[in-house]
Amino acid sequence: MEKIEAKDVNFYYGDFHALKGITMEIPEHKVVAFIGPSGCGKSTFLRLFNRMNDLIPGARLEGSILIDGQDIYGSGVQVDELRKNVGMVFQRPNPFPKSIFDNVAYGLRVNGIKDKEFISHRVEESLKGAALWNEVKDKLNASAYALSGGQQQRLCIARAMAVSPSVLLMDEPASALDPISTAKVEELICELRNEVTIVIVTHNMQQASRVSDKTAFFYMGEMVEYDDTKVIFTNPHKEATQNYITGRFG
Amino acid sequence: MDSKNTSNTVPPSGPVPGSPDSMSGRSGGSTPVFPEDYSVRKRRSQKAAFAVFRILSLFIVLILFAILGFIIYKGAGVISWDFLTKAPSDGMTSGGIFPAIVGTLLLMLGSAIVAFPVGIMSGVYMNEYASRGWVVKFIRLMTNNLSGVPSIVFGLFGMALFVKYLGFGDSILAGSLTLGLLSLPLVIRTTEEALKDIPAGIREGSLALGATKLQTIWKVVLPMAMPRITTGLILSLGRVSGETAPILFTCAAYFFPQLPTSIFDQCMALPYHLYVISTSGTDIEAQQPIAYGTALVLIVIVLIINLLAGLMRRHFEKRLKIK
Amino acid sequence: MKRFLEKAVKWLLTASGFVTSAVILLIIGFLFTEGAGLFREKVIEEGYVLALNRENPVRKMDAAQIKAVFDEDITNWSELGGPDLPIETFRLEDADDYFSEEELGSQYENAGSLIASLVASRPGMVAFVPETLIPEGADLNFIEDSSISPAEVFAGSEWYPTATPAPLFGMWPLLAGTLWVSFFAILFALPFGISIAVYMAEVASERVRNFLKPVIELLNGIPSVVYGFFGLIVIVPLLQQVFGLPVGESGLAGSLVLAIMALPTIVTVAEDAMRNCPRSLREASLALGATKWQTISRVVIPSSMSGIASGVVLGIGRAVGETMAVLMVTGNAAVVPTSILEPLRTIPATIAAELGEAPAGGAHYQSLFLLGVILFFITFFINLCVEFISSRNRAKNS
Numbered sequence: 001m002e003k004i005e006a007k008d009v010n011f012y013y014g015d016f017h018a019l020k021g022i023t024m025e026i027p028e029h030k031v032v033a034f035i036g037p038s039g040c041g042k043s044t045f046l047r048l049f050n051r052m053n054d055l056i057p058g059a060r061l062e063g064s065i066l067i068d069g070q071d072i073y074g075s076g077v078q079v080d081e082l083r084k085n086v087g088m089v090f091q092r093p094n095p096f097p098k099s100i101f102d103n104v105a106y107g108l109r110v111n112g113i114k115d116k117e118f119i120s121h122r123v124e125e126s127l128k129g130a131a132l133w134n135e136v137k138d139k140l141n142a143s144a145y146a147l148s149g150g151q152q153q154r155l156c157i158a159r160a161m162a163v164s165p166s167v168l169l170m171d172e173p174a175s176a177l178d179p180i181s182t183a184k185v186e187e188l189i190c191e192l193r194n195e196v197t198i199v200i201v202t203h204n205m206q207q208a209s210r211v212s213d214k215t216a217f218f219y220m221g222e223m224v225e226y227d228d229t230k231v232i233f234t235n236p237h238k239e240a241t242q243n244y245i246t247g248r249f250g
Numbered sequence: 251m252d253s254k255n256t257s258n259t260v261p262p263s264g265p266v267p268g269s270p271d272s273m274s275g276r277s278g279g280s281t282p283v284f285p286e287d288y289s290v291r292k293r294r295s296q297k298a299a300f301a302v303f304r305i306l307s308l309f310i311v312l313i314l315f316a317i318l319g320f321i322i323y324k325g326a327g328v329i330s331w332d333f334l335t336k337a338p339s340d341g342m343t344s345g346g347i348f349p350a351i352v353g354t355l356l357l358m359l360g361s362a363i364v365a366f367p368v369g370i371m372s373g374v375y376m377n378e379y380a381s382r383g384w385v386v387k388f389i390r391l392m393t394n395n396l397s398g399v400p401s402i403v404f405g406l407f408g409m410a411l412f413v414k415y416l417g418f419g420d421s422i423l424a425g426s427l428t429l430g431l432l433s434l435p436l437v438i439r440t441t442e443e444a445l446k447d448i449p450a451g452i453r454e455g456s457l458a459l460g461a462t463k464l465q466t467i468w469k470v471v472l473p474m475a476m477p478r479i480t481t482g483l484i485l486s487l488g489r490v491s492g493e494t495a496p497i498l499f500t501c502a503a504y505f506f507p508q509l510p511t512s513i514f515d516q517c518m519a520l521p522y523h524l525y526v527i528s529t530s531g532t533d534i535e536a537q538q539p540i541a542y543g544t545a546l547v548l549i550v551i552v553l554i555i556n557l558l559a560g561l562m563r564r565h566f567e568k569r570l571k572i573k
Numbered sequence: 574m575k576r577f578l579e580k581a582v583k584w585l586l587t588a589s590g591f592v593t594s595a596v597i598l599l600i601i602g603f604l605f606t607e608g609a610g611l612f613r614e615k616v617i618e619e620g621y622v623l624a625l626n627r628e629n630p631v632r633k634m635d636a637a638q639i640k641a642v643f644d645e646d647i648t649n650w651s652e653l654g655g656p657d658l659p660i661e662t663f664r665l666e667d668a669d670d671y672f673s674e675e676e677l678g679s680q681y682e683n684a685g686s687l688i689a690s691l692v693a694s695r696p697g698m699v700a701f702v703p704e705t706l707i708p709e710g711a712d713l714n715f716i717e718d719s720s721i722s723p724a725e726v727f728a729g730s731e732w733y734p735t736a737t738p739a740p741l742f743g744m745w746p747l748l749a750g751t752l753w754v755s756f757f758a759i760l761f762a763l764p765f766g767i768s769i770a771v772y773m774a775e776v777a778s779e780r781v782r783n784f785l786k787p788v789i790e791l792l793n794g795i796p797s798v799v800y801g802f803f804g805l806i807v808i809v810p811l812l813q814q815v816f817g818l819p820v821g822e823s824g825l826a827g828s829l830v831l832a833i834m835a836l837p838t839i840v841t842v843a844e845d846a847m848r849n850c851p852r853s854l855r856e857a858s859l860a861l862g863a864t865k866w867q868t869i870s871r872v873v874i875p876s877s878m879s880g881i882a883s884g885v886v887l888g889i890g891r892a893v894g895e896t897m898a899v900l901m902v903t904g905n906a907a908v909v910p911t912s913i914l915e916p917l918r919t920i921p922a923t924i925a926a927e928l929g930e931a932p933a934g935g936a937h938y939q940s941l942f943l944l945g946v947i948l949f950f951i952t953f954f955i956n957l958c959v960e961f962i963s964s965r966n967r968a969k970n971s
Contacts, residue, residue, distance in 0.1 A: 050860060052856065052859070052860065055856075055859070057779075078289060078293070080289060080292070080293070080862045080863065080864050081289055081862065082862075083859060083860055083861065083862040084284070084861070084862030087860065087861070088856075088860035090853060090856065090857065090860075092853060094851070094853035094854055094856070094857045095857075096854060096857065096858070096872055096876070097854075097875070097876045098875075106858070106861060106863075106871070107861035107862060107863075108282055109871075110292070110858070110861060110862060110863035110864075110867045110871065111282075111284045111288060111289075111861075111862050111863075112284055112285040112288025112289075112291070112292070113282055113283075113284065113285070118280065118282070121280060122280060122282060125280065156857070159857075159861070160860070160861070162282075163282060163284075163861060163862065164281050164282055292864050292866075292867060293864060295866065296864045296865060296866035296867070299866045299870075300772075300776050300866065302768060303768045303769070303771055303772035303776055304772060304776070306764070306765050306768040306769060306772070307768065307769045307772045307773070307777070307785060309765065310765060310769055310788065310789075310792070310836060311785070311788050313792075313833060314788050314791060314792050316807075317795065317799075317800075317803050318791075320803065320806075320807065321799070321803070367589075368589045368592050369589075371585065371586050371589035371590075372586075372589040372590045372592055372593065374586055375586035375587055375589060375590035376590055378586075379583060379586055379587065379590075380587075380590060385590075388594070389590055389591065389593065389594060391960055392593045392594040392597050393593045394956055394959070394960060395597060395953055395956045395957075396593045396596060396597055398887070398890050398894075398952050398953070398955065398956040398959075399597075399600065399894070399949060399952060399953075400893070400894025400895070400896065400921055400948055400949075400952055401894070401896060402894065402896040402921040402924050402925055402945070402948070403600065403604070403894070403945050403948055403949050403952075405924075405925070405928075406603075406604060406924060406928070406941070406942060406945040407599070407600045407603055407604065407945075409928070410603040410604070410607055410942070411599060411603055414933065415603070431596050434592065434593060434596070435593065438593065462575065462579055463579065464578070464579050464582050464583075485794075488794050489794070491796070492794075492795070492796020492797070492798065492799070493796070493797075494796070494797065494798045494896070494897045495797075495896040495897055495921070495925055498925055498928070498929070499928055499929065521796050521798040521799075521897070522798075524798050524799070524802055525798050525801070525802075525897060525901070528801075528802050528805055528806075528901070529805070529900075529901055541802060545799050545802050545803075548796055548798075548799055549795065549799060552791070552794045552795060552796065553791070555794070556787070556790060556791055556794050560787060560790075
């Protein structure tokens with residue numbers, strides 16, 4: 001079953017044509033990686049899935065994006081409902097200046113859950129899911145800023161997972177982390193794939209090959225090639241992909 | 251789609267997967283059930299909140315226009331060539347406000363002579379010379395404190411130091427010095443901020459060509475920062491033009507129909523004139539129009555100054571964009 | 574030569590760098606020396622004595638009691654710890670009631686001895702007369718004079734700086750008036766200030782913002798005397814009608830005018846603080862399904878709280894120190910306010926209104942400088958609070 005379908009997506013920042021005619025399908029419970037050089041449009045494309053680009057003045061979309069068969073840019077769609085279902089983890093860890101507990105509970109609270117017992121239960125569950133529970137269980141009321149960068153990023157993953165989304169978007173989630181923290185985050189991605197469909201943007205090709213089932217290569221606003229990760233990294237059909245994979249540019 | 255998520259959750263990958271509390275956490279494997287109407291409710295509360303903000307913001311605009319409109323409406327009829335160029339007469343119940351206009355302009359000029367050089371130099375020192383952090387911090391603290399000192403305290407101080415101790419008497423000199431000190435913090439802050447925005451590379455480029463530090467500041471840095479500094483200077487003049495409390499006891503004359511001939515003369519000033527006429531007038535009927543006219547002239551000065559500063563800022567920003 | 578010039582300029586710049594610090598020190602120095610002089614002044618007007626009958630055992634009266642006696646609020650010596658005897662007061666201008674012009678003499682040369690014998694003959698009399706007038710060795714008692722005490726000044730609740738024989742310098746009504754007006758001003762300004770700041774920083778489109786920004790700047794630029802004038806002509810009569818007051822000049826009028834004047838400060842600083850809230854935090858919140866308003870109220874406002882607080886504190890500072898507008902609309906009654914609808918008087922307004930009439934160097938003059946010292950330290954303290962808040966904020970952000 002296809003979780004996300006993009007149909008002939010064109011995207012403009014003012015006059016700049018950032019995405020050119022992209023059509024792709026992302027299957028449920030798979031990890032799909034977007035790779036490509038800086039400015040190729042992969043992050044822009046990712047941010048279309050939870051309508052994060054709505055915030056940018058002068059941006060314009062053509063084509064349609066469907067999640068679970070529903071056009072997320074359709075007229076009846078509420079953005080907050082969509083984002084509840086499509087979680088996101090950002091490039092840099094961005095915990096709120098609140099306690100660890102309040103960070104994870106935030107998504108539940110802003111979506112109307114008031115049952116304290118359930119919230120604390122769910123916070124614990126999410127922190128365990130993000131492999132952070134044992135490190136923070138004694139200091140849930142400490143500020144999230146007291147955590148290391150890697151811990152903060154796992155906290156952000158826990159925060160995103162707390163509202164139980166069915167899609168998780170990750171925008172270069174490990175680019176600001178050290179190698180050990182990166183490994184932990186990657187491990188987490190592999191575990192989370194059972195729960196959610198993950199779309200991850202990454203600069204790091206090893207990372208893409210380690211964590212993803214399918215990989216899409218973007219170049220100059222176009223999707224050059226999209227296939228099983230194994231195929232992309234061992235036997236790409238397009239020369240541009242081959243060149244990028246082998247480090248001839250980018 | 252949610253039901254699927256719960257059935258096959260992953261065990262936590264921490265070092266103690268079998269510990270009792272991790273087991274208990276897992277056993278309750280729960281999916282949040284979001285209240286259905288909440289989404290509608292929170293959107294509604296957003297709408298309400300934003301509507302309140304919009305109304306309150308509109309209100310402040312209305313207040314401004316009420317003040318401006320009221321004074322322009324009432325004062326416009328009073329303004330005439332005679333009003334602007336004649337001295338008050340008949341015990342300040344008729345005539346014009348020429349001496350007050352001249353006095354205010356003189357005080358603006360005087361305070362500029364006092365504050366601009368010192369303020370700019372002080373800003374240059376803080377941004378270009380003072381190297382140790384605590385020196386800058388201390389000066390900035392003092393400057394901020396000075397900018398928070400109430401204007402009436404400046405008036406007291408000016409009276410004690412310039413009028414009495416230094417013996418200048420009630421004079422334009424004493425008033426200018428007091429007003430100059432009052433506007434000093436604003437001048438320093440704008441200078442400092444303007445200099446801070448000049449990229450370090452430009453200084454390095456000049457120094458690399460063998461220019462001394464002073465030459466670099468004088469020929470490269472200051473000219474580049476000048477538009478922004480000037481904007482700040484103009485705004486500080488605007489503030490000076492409307493201040494009353496500092497000149498109450500240092501300079502302002504209740505009635506001084508001839509023009510001042512030396513800096514040791516007293517002078518009339520628009521804000522003080524407005525205060526006197528509107529609070530301790532002898533003939534309210536006759537004097538009220540003069541008060542409206544004086545208020546209008548004051549407002550026009552402020553408007554011109556703000557407009558000028560705004561235009562300069564816009565002009566400067568445009569130039570930056572081209573770069 | 575070039576070297577020397579560089580050195581000289583550096584020296585000059587350094588010197589001007591410390592000008593503001595020097596000014597602060599000078600302000601403190603001058604205000605203090607003048608203000609502290611008040612406590613060296615005597616309670617009874619200089620050059621005068623309060624003469625009593627020999628048999629009257631009362632020796633001490635404080636300034637408030639002296640005033641009450643001469644205002645005939647205290648009419649019996651028993652209230653002052655003396656015998657049960659009605660008090661008769663005597664001032665120099667009462668001399669005509671007791672003596673004929675011939676008796677006094679053409680140059681009033683006999684006045685001293687006549688008054689002395691009058692007081693000596695009336696056990697309940699207290700006379701306020703110049704010290705030089707009383708003949709030496711007169712058979713009289715005198716009230717012992719003492720210096721004005723800080724307790725009377727700071728805790729005293731009566732401000733009658735021109736009363737004779739003993740002026741009262743109780744500053745409490747003025748301090749209370751200042752705080753009272755500022756408190757209400759901030760109370761009014763706060764909801765507006767925060768709302769406008771949120772609206773400008775988060776909600777308004779670029780176009781609306783570009784319109785509001787100059788509006789706020791202009792409000793900031795309007796001279797305080799114009800606000801006072803507007804308040805006097807428009808707000809004061811309006812309040813008088815709406816609340817049916819005997820006089821419209823009241824604490825409320827002052828608070829309203831001050832609220833408008835404090836708004837620009839609050840808005841500018843708070844808006845700045847909210848704009849500085851990192852974009853990544855907003856995105857994180859929105860990505861979790863929060864609405865924009867939830868994001869503002871739960872993330873943006875809490876994380877820019879210190880900036881907002883600085884704005885509010887600065888607004889308070891502006892309200893506390895504002896002079897002209899308050900002077901023009903509050904009615905200037907030096908009583909401890911019990912209601913915001915009554916006239917009251919603030920410290921800056923008192924200084925502005927009275928310094929012109931106070932003889933230089935006298936107790937009244939010095940008391941006004943002391944008020945200046947108090948005002949200076951209130952605002953100094955407020956500024957230190959702002960510094961503290963924002964430096965903590967800087968530390969948190971870095």
